[in-house]
Amino acid sequence: MSRTADRDTLARKRPGLLLAAGLVAVGAAALAPAGLGGRTVPPISIVIWVAVFIGALAAQRSRGVPIGEALRRLLAFLPFILLLALPAALVSVEGRRLETAMGLTARAVSATSAGIALATWLGPSGLVAGLRRLHAPDRLVDILADALASLTVVLRQVRSMLRAREARRPGFGAWPALASAPVRTARGFGRLVAALLLRSLERAEAIERARRARGVGGT
Numbered sequence: 001m002s003r004t005a006d007r008d009t010l011a012r013k014r015p016g017l018l019l020a021a022g023l024v025a026v027g028a029a030a031l032a033p034a035g036l037g038g039r040t041v042p043p044i045s046i047v048i049w050v051a052v053f054i055g056a057l058a059a060q061r062s063r064g065v066p067i068g069e070a071l072r073r074l075l076a077f078l079p080f081i082l083l084l085a086l087p088a089a090l091v092s093v094e095g096r097r098l099e100t101a102m103g104l105t106a107r108a109v110s111a112t113s114a115g116i117a118l119a120t121w122l123g124p125s126g127l128v129a130g131l132r133r134l135h136a137p138d139r140l141v142d143i144l145a146d147a148l149a150s151l152t153v154v155l156r157q158v159r160s161m162l163r164a165r166e167a168r169r170p171g172f173g174a175w176p177a178l179a180s181a182p183v184r185t186a187r188g189f190g191r192l193v194a195a196l197l198l199r200s201l202e203r204a205e206a207i208e209r210a211r212r213a214r215g216v217g218g219t
Contacts, residue, residue, distance in 0.1 A: 015126045016133025022118030025052050029110035034103035038093035041103040049110035056113035060120050074113050081108040124148040150200075157199055161192060 029052040032045035060070040085108055089101035122130060128145045 015122055015130035018121055019118070019127065019130030019134060022114060022121070025055065025114040026111050026118070028052060029107060029114055032107060034107045035096060035100040036088070036092060036104075038096055040096075041099060045103070045107070049106045052110045052114050056110075056117035059117040063120050065120060070113075070116070073116055074109065077112050077116075078109075081105060081112060084108065124152055150203075153203060154196065154200060157196060158192075161195065 028048055032048045033039065033042055034045065035041040057067055057070050061067060065073075082105065085104035086101055089097050089104055092100040119127070124145075127148065128141060131141045131144065
């Protein structure tokens with residue numbers, strides 16, 4: 001309990017330090033050479049990627065996130081990682097495309113895991129506070145704060161909608177099996193996106209009305 005309290009105190013009192021350390025880890029992993037241009041992946045890059053990846057898992061574990069859950073969070077980003085890494089590898093030098101693809105994938109996985117760990121440690125409010133401690137431009141911080149607040153609300157709405165759908169279909173879960181019922185899955189996803197869009201628009205209108213009622217913004 002005391003260790004958890006110490007970490008919470010660190011995240012609350014030193015958000016700028018944690019944010020800077022996390023950004024350094026993300027940058028180190030993202031900028032390590034990955035074999036583009038026909039060059040061999042240097043051993044130091046592999047060391048950096050492994051160290052950052054293990055450190056990210058350890059950081060999430062220290063915040064109470066099991067290793068399995070941390071890997072599942074990372075797995076959700078894997079399609080986007082492959083979408084960015086594989087095309088770049090295909091246009092690389094022939095004979096080194098597999099090595100380049102593996103290097104780019106490892107680099108993206110390592111940097112993404114560090115970003116997830118940073119977000120887990122600080123949370124939306126911690127990220128905003130860290131940017132203010134690092135003296136980022138006020139307008140940029142305000143925009144990020146509004147975006148994170150809206151994203152948090154949208155994610156909360158998605159979770160509630162999925163729980164409601166699963167409650168109505170206890171035998172199938174939130175979604176039917178994609179392989180056995182692709183049309184039904186696509187229709188369910190379309191209805192979810194449409195409902196989410198409508199709720200987001202309603203919330204945006206409510207926020208704008210509240211801003212105007214407080215005298216913020218023009219008429």
